[in-house]
Amino acid sequence: IRFRVHEFEDLIDSSCITLKGQQKIAKTIQENYRDYDGFVVVHGTDTMGYTASNLSFMFENLNKTVVVTGSQIPISQLRSDAVDNLLGSLIVAGPLQIPEVVIYFDNKMMRGNRTTKASSSKMDAFESPNIPPLAVFDVSLQVEWNRILKHNQGQFKVFYDMNQNIAQISLSPLFTNYEVLNQMFHSSDAVILSGYGMGNL
Structure with missing residues (x-):
């Protein structure tokens, strides 16, 4: 599996993100949609659920995996959860072919528009109250394929006018x-x- 890193020039705190910033993420995915099997969006945790939810409604006929992830502790610090979350997200975005926007955090993959931040101090910071996780990473990867959305027919489109x-x-x-x-x-x-x-x- 090969990866390419795309970094925006102006990085902001996630608490400052607006619809314009989310549209920028969506446009980047749209411009590279044909060239890659999946996408990982590294995002701050405070508004991660909002961005994942908005992206899920902006994308029409999505047939590739879009994973939104981040960390409770910055990657530059000891005990950071960033590496595990990023590696897990890359595994999800690469070979699994899940046609959804999902959040991957603390060994769980959850539907993007059903996930909310539940804690600012725990590593297990996100939960999906009404839909169980779509996948859990233990010793082996357990994907609940019956909960995964079906592949879509039609051309991929992005709805920007929210x-x-x-x-x-x-x-x-x-x-x-x-x-x-x-x-x-x-x-x-x-x-x-x-x-x-x-x-x-």
């Missing part, structure tokens, strides 16, 4: 500022309400 005028608010029993909520409904194209329990409002 709507950013979307608001999100978490409700609680103590929430009473309905004026703010009313303003959000009138100024946003969509409002995501996070309820409690089974979504009771």
Whole structure:
């Protein structure tokens, strides 16, 4: 397996990434799509789940593996988890041919748009609450092929025009500022309400 490293000129902290930065990642993959079997995106952990999710919705008819990974401890420090995460990602992106955007972290491969960062202090920083891991790296590699998306028909495309005028608010029993909520409904194209329990409002 052969790899090529592409590094962006202006590196930023992942907490500063915007849709423009995610579009830049998507465009780089699109420009190199025919030349490689898979892609690994090295990303900061704070917004890794957001980028993986957005990429999964930007890519249409994806038939190659796109792995987003990073580390809790920088690669320059002792005990860093960066090397293991990077090597595992390269194994996933190369021979496995999984037509999805996934996150690989701490020996687990999870669906990109179902993964969230659950801890800032543990090596096992990411979890997929509603879908079990797609693969687990123990002594042997265990891939749950029945959970993997099927290969797509049609030409690979990238959807860049994503709507950013979307608001999100978490409700609680103590929430009473309905004026703010009313303003959000009138100024946003969509409002995501996070309820409690089974979504009771």
